[in-house]
Amino acid sequence: xxxxxxxxxxxxxxxxxxxxxxxxxxxxxxxxxxxxxxxxxxxxxxxxxxxxxxxxxxxxxxxxxxxxxxxxxxxxxxxxxxxxxxxxxxxxxxxxxxxxxxxxxxxxxxxxxxxxxxxxxxxxxxxxxxxxxxxxxxxxx
Numbered sequence: 001x002x003x004x005x006x007x008x009x010x011x012x013x014x015x016x017x018x019x020x021x022x023x024x025x026x027x028x029x030x031x032x033x034x035x036x037x038x039x040x041x042x043x044x045x046x047x048x049x050x051x052x053x054x055x056x057x058x059x060x061x062x063x064x065x066x067x068x069x070x071x072x073x074x075x076x077x078x079x080x081x082x083x084x085x086x087x088x089x090x091x092x093x094x095x096x097x098x099x100x101x102x103x104x105x106x107x108x109x110x111x112x113x114x115x116x117x118x119x120x121x122x123x124x125x126x127x128x129x130x131x132x133x134x135x136x137x138x139x140x141x
Contacts, residue, residue, distance in 0.1 A: 032060075056072070057071075067088040116132050116133075118132045
């Protein structure tokens with residue numbers, strides 16, 4: 001009977017440990033998120049005739065405390081690609097410049113979609129922030 005009680009106690013400890021580990025795990029925002037601007041959105045923001053000849057895609061890649069944003073724009077046969085190193089704080093759901101500074105942009109991950117909250121961001125380039133306002137970055141597998 002003593003051995004049976006010890007066996008039951010050991011089994012309960014094992015089940016309890018598995019349960020605690022499973023409940024304590026946190027989901028990570030790590031991954032690559034891509035946004036491709038629709039032609040209609042480009043037209044509504046730029047309000048120019050050349051909007052049909054412009055394409056814009058943005059990628060945010062989050063890996064633990066580091067993040068990288070890549071912006072690729074094709075306009076009138078000219079291709080431009082620029083990358084920015086960022087810091088990611090997954091607990092407070094913010095992205096900020098890797099070089100420091102006060103500006104932080106909040107983000108939200110809902111399923112496989114990342115969105116940015118740029119309402120509080122301070123920028124003189126309102127057209128760029130207009131793209132970010134409605135951008136839905138989809139996680140790439």
